[in-house]
Amino acid sequence: MKLEIEGLTLGYGRRTILKDAHVEPLTGGHITALLGPNGAGKSTLLRGLAGLLPARGSVRLNGQEMVGRSLEHRARHIAYMPQTIPQGVALTVLETLVGALRASPPGMGSGVPSVGLTAKAATDRAVALLERLGIAHLALTGLDRLSGGQRQMAGLAQALVRQPEVLLLDEPTSALDLRYQLAVMQLVQALTVEHDLVTVLVVHDLALAARFADHVVVLSEGHVRAEGAPEATLTPDLLAEVYGVSARVERCSLGHLQVLADTPLAG
Numbered sequence: 001m002k003l004e005i006e007g008l009t010l011g012y013g014r015r016t017i018l019k020d021a022h023v024e025p026l027t028g029g030h031i032t033a034l035l036g037p038n039g040a041g042k043s044t045l046l047r048g049l050a051g052l053l054p055a056r057g058s059v060r061l062n063g064q065e066m067v068g069r070s071l072e073h074r075a076r077h078i079a080y081m082p083q084t085i086p087q088g089v090a091l092t093v094l095e096t097l098v099g100a101l102r103a104s105p106p107g108m109g110s111g112v113p114s115v116g117l118t119a120k121a122a123t124d125r126a127v128a129l130l131e132r133l134g135i136a137h138l139a140l141t142g143l144d145r146l147s148g149g150q151r152q153m154a155g156l157a158q159a160l161v162r163q164p165e166v167l168l169l170d171e172p173t174s175a176l177d178l179r180y181q182l183a184v185m186q187l188v189q190a191l192t193v194e195h196d197l198v199t200v201l202v203v204h205d206l207a208l209a210a211r212f213a214d215h216v217v218v219l220s221e222g223h224v225r226a227e228g229a230p231e232a233t234l235t236p237d238l239l240a241e242v243y244g245v246s247a248r249v250e251r252c253s254l255g256h257l258q259v260l261a262d263t264p265l266a267g
């Protein structure tokens, strides 16, 4: 699996947000974290990759151009979990998954085609995923009755259930407690490797990014400011420039990279 982003320009109406972005080719089995301050363009890039915004430039999946293709075409290959999971949906968690599975466009993902799945087969697959996510106990709960963190887990299940090739997650851990943050990141990592997924996620927690991402892309004011392996990219100088903080980057006793922001810089 390979996703190539070249000269990508995205915006809203006449306002350009991301300008001529080039990113090193993203390969299957790896997690890429999009980092950067508020308003840098992370969600915009993710929405652009999902095909939700008009775009100029090129996004190729395994050599196949995605820009200009229909949303339906992209949805066969790409799953996107937005930052905010819609509220007020009265369906149960299980119903949304079974509905998504049975409505899957033909050829979705690398797994067994979903179209033609019997209701029982779809239910079995959805339940197995919920068990793997540790939320099988929420299967029969209405989405409108979930807590913020539970709704985020249900959103993740919706993104995963159709077995995509590209997994786009916008702040998948922002509403989760410490245990679920780690559990979700470990699971995303395991699924990324198992299914050779190209996984791209937005995250604000730099330590979480450093621990689980193979590659980080740091955005600033709509530009790719830096990218590479977390340990090579997340330097105090870069953090000062991009985030405007004085920060230390250290390893904890287990060897994980920690980013300790000490103070905002003046100006």
Ligand SMILES: Nc1ncnc2c1ncn2[C@@H]1O[C@H](COP(=O)(O)OP(=O)(O)OP(=O)(O)O)[C@@H](O)[C@H]1O
Pocket: 012, 017, 036, 037, 038, 039, 040, 041, 042, 043, 044, 045
């Ligand atoms: N729907 C929209 N319509 C118009 N402008 C938008 C829209 N969504 C975002 N923007 C603008 O695009 C710019 C980038 O926003 P984006 O949401 O991509 O940033 P981000 O890096 O994800 O930020 P955050 O960390 O705060 O979520 C911002 O200036 C924002 O105001």
